[in-house]
Amino acid sequence: MSELIIKNAAVCDPINGINCEKMDLAVKDGKIVENVSSGADVIDAGGRLTMAGAIDGHTHCAGKINLGRLMSPHDMRMNPVPGLSGLQEPTPYTRAQSGYNTPNTFALGYRYSKLGYTTLSEAAISMLSARHTHEEFESIPILDKWGLTLFGNNWHVMNYVRDEQPEKLAAYIAWGLKASRGFGVKVVNPGGGEAWGWGKNVTSLDDVVADFDVTPRQILMGLAEANEALRLPHSIHVHCNNLGKPGNYETTLETMKLMEGVKTTRDRQALHLAHLQFHSYGGNSWREFESATPQITDYINGADHLTFDMGQVIFGPAMTMTADGPLEYSNARMLHAKWSNKDVELEDGAGVVPIEYSPKSFVNAVQWAIGLELALMVEDPWKVMFTTDSPNGGSFVNYPEAFALLMSAKKRQQIIESLPNLAVDRMVLPGIDRELDFYELAVMTRGIQSKMFSMNNIGHLGVGADADIAVYDIIPDQIDPGTEHEKLKKAFSATSCTIKSGNVVVRDGEIVATPAGRTYWVNASGCVSNDVNEAAMKDIKNNFRRYYTVGIANYMVEDEYLPHPVEITTEVN
Amino acid sequence: MKLEANLITGRTAYQGSYLEYKTSPRYFEECAYCELNPEDLSQLGVSEGECLKVSNEHGEVIVRAKMNSGNPRGLAFIPMGPWANAIVDPDTRGCGMPGFKGVPSQIEKSDKEPLDLKSLMRTYCQ
Amino acid sequence: MKVITDVVCPFCGSLCDDLTVKVEDNVITDIQRACILGHNKIAGVCLHERIESPMIRKDGELVEVTYEEAIEKAADILANSKRTLSYGWASTSCEAVSKAIQLAEETGSLIDSTANVCHGPTVLAVHEKGSPAASLGQVKNRADLVVFWGCNPVHAHPRHMSRYSTYARGFFTKKGRKARNIAVVDVRETDTSKLADKYVQVDPGCDYMLLNAIRSVINENEDVIPAQVAGIPKEEIIELATMLKEARFSCIFYGMGTTQSRSKYKNGDAVSSLLYDLNQYSKSVMIPMRGHYNVTGFGQVANWETGYPNAIDFNRRLAYYNPGETGASDVLLRGEVDSAIIAAADPGAHFAQEAVRCLAKVPMIQIDPYHNATTELADVVIPAAVVGVETEGTAYRMDSIPLRMKKLIDTTFKSDEEIVTDLIEKVREIKGGA
Incomplete structure (x- = not known):
């Protein structure tokens, strides 16, 4: 079988406590092994920085991104990051590529691979449209994927929470994950999506959702407990209420505190907060808008039940897309931008609105600072996942730019100097001189994902792990990331070598092979008793008969949509 | 006597149900007609089933006359299909879509019979 | 007798998914809950005249040939054209659309769907x-x-x-x-x-x-x-x-x-x-109100595979899009097209007369289950299975909800997806040899 050895790699592998140590990595049949035979292919890393394939734990790569593409044909020609954006001709290995914020599926696969990423977690699967997500997954080459299924505004969920039927709620979640072939539980603006069915929203954890008589607080707690009852590999993944509003940090704090009481059934956090930057705003109006990072990070530094991702903003054009329908409408009104909306019957909503983050705008400049502040002011990197909420805060092709910012106080200072004084007064970033090292960066891009999604086979380079490997053109002790920004960015923008499941897919920054990736999904039905399942199915079928516009038989995603599936079960044997 | 009319084209359930059976006589019957307001028809001295010539700068076509009191005066409707498309406006005006609706046309009585599908298509091969 | 429930109707963008179809000896004998359009489409698979055999036009007449001959001739046309128009693809599955886009990319064609004359x-x-x-x-x-x-x-x-x-x-x-x-x-x-x-x-x-x-x-x-x-x-x-x-x-x-x-x-x-x-x-x-049952699906697949929803021109190898310039009607009216491949649509019947005249002038390949106006102009005709009746696949409802179309009866006809896959292989063979 296929064998490979990477010699002279400067391995940075936080899960295994390895910090840029020179060593060889042996690969056999797509896995990391102790050693290989003398006939193995040899790659000489020449002392270059070598990490596990990175994992984007919160990205919009399949599903409503397609609505973003439809809204922005101009994006296809946009080329602000040459080599990783714009129109590119096919090669013997690749299909034609288009786009920047909303690239076509092929470009998504190639470009992420060039950055050394090998796994994506799509942030939202709408159950009724789940086939769509899986069709796009299958069209994205090379990478492995999974998606988080939306549950926060689902009628079944709200009914079971209100009626205090936690077992049936868990049964429904298990059924929903199977129906949509989802990986975990996503909660977006709980209760707000249902209110948006009538053009309204909720504004606090204790607002009552009309017609369903539940509060966001109850929905969150109900879902968190069901999540644990099912022993799901990931915690609930929460997009809090009040995203993007001045003063919203209080709602965020309340949400974090609410989850202190959740007893986890797996060795991981009880709560993941998505794109925290958008939820860490102080002030009571846009006029008073300011960073509330200190309040948020003070709490997080003393808490051990949660993780979060940054949602870093990148200056320039971006495309916002979220299941938070009411938010997108208010975005569109505020920005005078075009607006797409897609409510999904009985389940959730979605909106897509283009945005441009300008360094001249005081609000945008403060947003830019908050993402960095969060990552730098939380002491323990094992709580911080690196994201831009791509493409909401900016396209993933800008990750190298953001890495450089995290690794260099000088680079940050250069940008801060160009920002409006008003903005600088409202942020705390100028006082922060922390600079991440490669080890901490590897935690935020590989290690934490492995732990927070309970994915022991990826995110590290220990024996038995998947041979997903990124070799960057950096000799760790010959570069000063604090000053050599361009060199750093260049190396992170195109790997010397990316290996996916043992296959070399990128060489010297160019795609050389495009194997199909796999799709993970979680089958938690083993954690539901037959009686409870039958009782829940009665309710589900009733709702299909009366309220859905598709039959239950045509709802479940068929095996045909996952030609490369990996099923994860959750029951204890 | 000629009637100045505004021509629109579109789907009917009957045209649609023979969409995948275009060689059948029923498809011909369900497409090769023009609906006019009864007063327009009587002004032309034409009764239902008789033939009309509909012409404009893009061409001309013979179709059967049909009455539809729902049409306002001066509005002519031909079901979408090869007969209608012989006289729609091919110009997309830079947005991809030809002018299938709102084509100024002249309508008069005709002694000729409508062409069947094959004969109509053959006129394009000359 | 076989009773198949929850059948998805392959006619219009409503994509009703509650039909019940009875099949006896591989013949559809009963269809419940379908409207007149859906009923005629599904029943028609067994009742209406089908294109029974691949055909090639010789001396003005379509002559029956083997499937291999038709594919060879079609691939030959595609491989030797500078500007092929690939059009239709609305009454077929997303899986076929995906293949059609690949063929267009590899042959530098311009691909457009029936949305051109619809939405x-x-x-x-x-x-x-x-x-x-x-x-x-x-x-x-x-x-x-x-x-x-x-x-x-x-x-x-x-x-x-x-x-x-x-x-x-x-x-x-x-x-x-x-x-x-x-x-x-x-x-x-x-x-x-x-x-x-x-x-x-x-x-x-x-x-x-x-x-x-x-x-x-x-x-x-x-x-x-x-x-x-x-x-x-x-x-x-x-x-x-x-x-x-x-x-x-x-x-x-x-x-x-x-x-x-x-x-x-x-x-x-x-x-x-x-x-x-x-x-x-x-x-x-x-x-x-989308018309063809999967015209929405074409837009979805094209959007994720190329970045653009229709009217995509691969002539410069990159995906180029400028509707009004790269729309099927526009490119025909400018007389740029030197060959065409038409599938699951009937531009002969549904394009304006000027565009049809241009289409009639160039070598044209048609893939369709039925003889229609376009057949009269075609030089190579390849019969196909009816998606949603004889073969399965994905379709998107007018509100972009994807559903899986079922296979109800067996057929000897190849699916659009299989035909295009064969064409891609053949074109590669010809171009590789050249």
Whole structure:
């Protein structure tokens, strides 16, 4: 079988406590092994920085991104990051590529691979449209994927929470994950999506959702407990209420505190907060808008039940897309931008609105600072996942730019100097001189994902792990990331070598092979008793008969949509 | 006597149900007609089933006359299909879509019979 | 006898998924719950004349040939053309569309769907203003006002009204028809307008003006409206605007009456702009009444595979898109096309005469289950299985909800997907050898 050895790699592998140590990595049949035979292919890393394939734990790569593409044909020609954006001709290995914020599926696969990423977690699967997500997954080459299924505004969920039927709620979640072939539980603006069915929203954890008589607080707690009852590999993944509003940090704090009481059934956090930057705003109006990072990070530094991702903003054009329908409408009104909306019957909503983050705008400049502040002011990197909420805060092709910012106080200072004084007064970033090292960066891009999604086979380079490997053109002790920004960015923008499941897919920054990736999904039905399942199915079928516009038989995603599936079960044997 | 009319084209359930059976006589019957307001028809001295010539700068076509009191005066409707498309406006005006609706046309009585599908298509091969 | 339930209907964009079909000895003997359009399409698979054999035109006549000969000839045409138009792909599966896009990319062709003569302008309107939409179940469960603008579902989407809109009973609309008002805007009375509570007969080509007048009322600028707009008295405009503003949830379904008449894509833009303002007061969404059952799916697949929804030109190897320049009709009218591959559509019947004349001049490959107007112009004809009856695959409903089409009976015909896969292989062989 296929064998490979990477010699002279400067391995940075936080899960295994390895910090840029020179060593060889042996690969056999797509896995990391102790050693290989003398006939193995040899790659000489020449002392270059070598990490596990990175994992984007919160990205919009399949599903409503397609609505973003439809809204922005101009994006296809946009080329602000040459080599990783714009129109590119096919090669013997690749299909034609288009786009920047909303690239076509092929470009998504190639470009992420060039950055050394090998796994994506799509942030939202709408159950009724789940086939769509899986069709796009299958069209994205090379990478492995999974998606988080939306549950926060689902009628079944709200009914079971209100009626205090936690077992049936868990049964429904298990059924929903199977129906949509989802990986975990996503909660977006709980209760707000249902209110948006009538053009309204909720504004606090204790607002009552009309017609369903539940509060966001109850929905969150109900879902968190069901999540644990099912022993799901990931915690609930929460997009809090009040995203993007001045003063919203209080709602965020309340949400974090609410989850202190959740007893986890797996060795991981009880709560993941998505794109925290958008939820860490102080002030009571846009006029008073300011960073509330200190309040948020003070709490997080003393808490051990949660993780979060940054949602870093990148200056320039971006495309916002979220299941938070009411938010997108208010975005569109505020920005005078075009607006797409897609409510999904009985389940959730979605909106897509283009945005441009300008360094001249005081609000945008403060947003830019908050993402960095969060990552730098939380002491323990094992709580911080690196994201831009791509493409909401900016396209993933800008990750190298953001890495450089995290690794260099000088680079940050250069940008801060160009920002409006008003903005600088409202942020705390100028006082922060922390600079991440490669080890901490590897935690935020590989290690934490492995732990927070309970994915022991990826995110590290220990024996038995998947041979997903990124070799960057950096000799760790010959570069000063604090000053050599361009060199750093260049190396992170195109790997010397990316290996996916043992296959070399990128060489010297160019795609050389495009194997199909796999799709993970979680089958938690083993954690539901037959009686409870039958009782829940009665309710589900009733709702299909009366309220859905598709039959239950045509709802479940068929095996045909996952030609490369990996099923994860959750029951204890 | 000629009637100045505004021509629109579109789907009917009957045209649609023979969409995948275009060689059948029923498809011909369900497409090769023009609906006019009864007063327009009587002004032309034409009764239902008789033939009309509909012409404009893009061409001309013979179709059967049909009455539809729902049409306002001066509005002519031909079901979408090869007969209608012989006289729609091919110009997309830079947005991809030809002018299938709102084509100024002249309508008069005709002694000729409508062409069947094959004969109509053959006129394009000359 | 085999009874197949939950069958998805392969006719229109309503994609009804509740049909029951009985099959005896591989023949469809009964179809329940389908409308006349769906019934004839499904029943027709066994009843209507099919293209029985691949054919190649020799001395002006189509002559039966083997499948291999037809593929060889078709691949030869594609490999030796400079500018192929690949058109149609709306009445087929997403899986076939994906292959068609690959073929277009590899042959440097221009690929377009039937949206070109249907909701193409709607796509342009989305580029301009976005798409404030919802799944059809939101309308069923919530809508207390439904507006049909320039569309005639009684004829074009016969079960739409009972399943999703006019008569549908849902959670907040338990009384069905009685729970909601129906308004119809059209240039003439139709079987749909006869069922409306409010019928507004707009002057032909004046939808844009009427939409903007309504928007003015929504924005409390009714003083700027003259006594009559688009043939509608001011009072009626105010009445319609008030209906929209006072509804709890309204949906505007719009059809060819907006996309094909004067102002074309600007009409969709005007609907979207209206909703952009209206949603400050009450919830309102818009849904295009898509015609072919999977024309929405073509747009989805093309968008994720190329970045563009239709009219994609691979002539320069990159995906290039400029509808109005790269639309099928435009490229034909400019006389640029030197060959064509047409599948699952009938431009011979549905393009304007000038475009058909241009199509008739070039070597053309047709892939279709049935003999139609395009067959008369084709040089290579390859019969295909009927998707949703003889072969399975994915289709997207008018509200972009994907459903899996079933295979009901066996067939010896190849699927569109298989045919295009064979073509890709053959073209590679020819080009590789050259």
